[in-house]
Amino acid sequence: MTADDSFGRLDDDDYPAYTMGRAAEMLGTTQGFLRAIGEHRLITPLRSPGGHRRYSRYQLRVAARARELVDQGTPIEAACRIVVLEDQLEEARRVNADPGRSAEQANPPAAA
Numbered sequence: 283m284t285a286d287d288s289f290g291r292l293d294d295d296d297y298p299a300y301t302m303g304r305a306a307e308m309l310g311t312t313q314g315f316l317r318a319i320g321e322h323r324l325i326t327p328l329r330s331p332g333g334h335r336r337y338s339r340y341q342l343r344v345a346a347r348a349r350e351l352v353d354q355g356t357p358i359e360a361a362c363r364i365v366v367l368e369d370q371l372e373e374a375r376r377v378n379a380d381p382g383r384s385a386e387q388a389n390p391p392a393a394a
Contacts, residue, residue, distance in 0.1 A: 298328040298336035305337040311349050315358075319348050324362040344369075 306313045316335070319325055325344055327335040337345070344365055351361035 294338075295340040296338045298338050298341075300337045300339075300342065302327070302335045302337070305342055305345070308342060309346055309349055311345075315349065315352075316345060318358055319345055319362055322359055322362040324348055324365055 300308070302313050302316055306316055309315075316327075316337070320327060320335075325337070325341040327337050327341065330336050347365050347368070348358070348361045351364055352358055356364065
């Protein structure tokens, strides 16, 4: 991998660029919170070659939403479920906003 390849990943929302410590610091939470939402399968961090958890920007946004709900008094398992349902609802809205896309996915063209 060249330096140019590495810099290109900085814009990738799914690139696991953040260590657990840095992620917790950015979210203003504890590493235990990140482990807990992982145990509830809200996010699954990737692992570095040394086995350390690494988080992407997308995962940090998801974790931040869960933290917001927990801070409002929602139990962590319920917060994780709410975030999953919110994500599913957003995806359904995207699909419904483009009816042609959903029809193509349901009935892909036959191979020639």
